[in-house]
Amino acid sequence: MAVLEARSIQKHFTEGRERVHVLRGIDFDVERGEIVSLEGPSGSGKTTFLSILGCILTPSSGEVSIDGVAADPARLAAIRRRSLGFVFQQFNLFPSLTALENVEYALNIKGLRGEVARNEAERVIEAVGLSDRKSFLPRDLSGGQKQRIAIARALAGASPVILADEPTANLDSVSGAQILDMFRDLAKKENRALVIVTHDPKVRSIADRVVRIHDGRLAA
């Protein structure tokens, strides 16, 4: 059974008197443990689609359900807390928190507190190989290390779906390749569904499936 389902997703924005159709009816499923690369040219609607899958935007029409729960507008934040992890192109770490605290804070938001949160944060930091950097502030970490921490934050708390937006865009090719390998291993090992929006062809090498968006529609 798909852990992430999107049915007939349409999204349009109004600009002045014009209505701009960004997504024109997309059906999309992802299974647990599956890695999907979502590709497409700039302006094709990838990020808008990712925002809808991530319960950050609501579609103009269509339905999204995550882990069997329909994403109705009143419950989006709760679904994000419970079922989704995000990895951003710009890492989006909190600069005043250490690597460990960045992960732990995300767990606090998910409702985990104290020792439970601290242990889980330690576990995922170790999983991304940065135990020796856990007390470093983001400014003292390299780009690759920051992205590992961002991945650890997304994995923390057992969210079944991880959404990544251009996770290698700000990394050099060596770091990017290492991050992707690690990302694949962890997603598979922990049986998480992983959707990666990317322009980077290297992502194809770790993906189980490649999906292309073109003019707001999924292309074969």
Added chain:
Amino acid sequence: MVDLATKSLLHDKLRFLITVSGVAFAVTLVFVQVGLFLGLMGNASLTIEHLDADLWVTSRNAANIDFARAFPESYVQRVRSVPGVARADNLIVWFMNVNLPTGAVEGTEVYALEDFERWNFPWNLPEGRLEDLRRGPYFILDESAKKRWGDFRVGDYREVLGRRLKIIGRSVDAKSFTTTPLTFMDYRLAQSLNPSDLRGNTTYILVKLAPGADVEAVRSEIRRRLPYNDVFTGDEWAKHSRRYWVDSTGLGLNMYLTVFLGCLVGIVVVAQTLYTSTMEHIKEFGTVKAIGGGNYDIYLILGKQATIAAVLGFLFGALQAYAIRPLIDRIDLELVIPAELAIAVFIGSIVLCLAAAMISFRKVASIDPALVFRT
């Protein structure tokens, strides 16, 4: 729980310093202004409170304790015969000139009673004896006169309205609103120094009631017998004297205006720095929302930051005010900071800082978590 609020606040140390300084400045300003006001107001009615009279008979429409007008001293007999009056004495309060050894002429505010001991006045007398005032051309001078008259010692002489008087005692803490030094001398001596105004006249009658006497009944009877005088209770007269200075000098308006400006400066600084900080951390707040946090989580962060700024700003502001106190004492003013004022300023600091944070709340509510995907 990871304390994002505190860590984020301390992360930008310069901004944090500016925020706390803004609050501290406002707190100091409020403490100094209100403290000075309370100090001055305390002086305005200090002698009234220490004389401990149940009723004060004054000239009609007297402005305050310092600006007295004379009326016949024989009125005291009419008061003494009122049922319920245990004691009634004349009191003269009058400004007189003093020739100093330097050749300068200064003013003094003379308090003259026939029996100072009976009223235990002046109340704090480290040198001299009250009963000696009746024994000759003597007077007791308050310590605060040193500031304007120069140093003096018991046994020195000073010329009051052209007559050489001996200082036989030194009082402490007897002050007036006008900061004119207070002197204490025998009632008849004061009259003899200024016979044109004071011969056969007094400026007040102090009334002590018999135990169980009805204040209003006695007051009513005194009013009936002295229809061209006013009669106040001690509290009323103290308030009346203080209100005169508040209303006539603009002191009250000045205090309220400065307190308002202090609060305004504090709130503007805190609001401005918190709002700028919110704008600079908007992507972080977007991330909080994206990972499942709500507006409430961000309001807590901003509210906590505002509270920390308020508490630290209050502490530094209060410390500054206490540090300024000795300097203010040196110019013969008093900074009075009662516990009630400190508590009110503390609560006010927190409330105003939280109100300032609310300006950022509106911005937070409009943060689109989708901004985390923008580069």
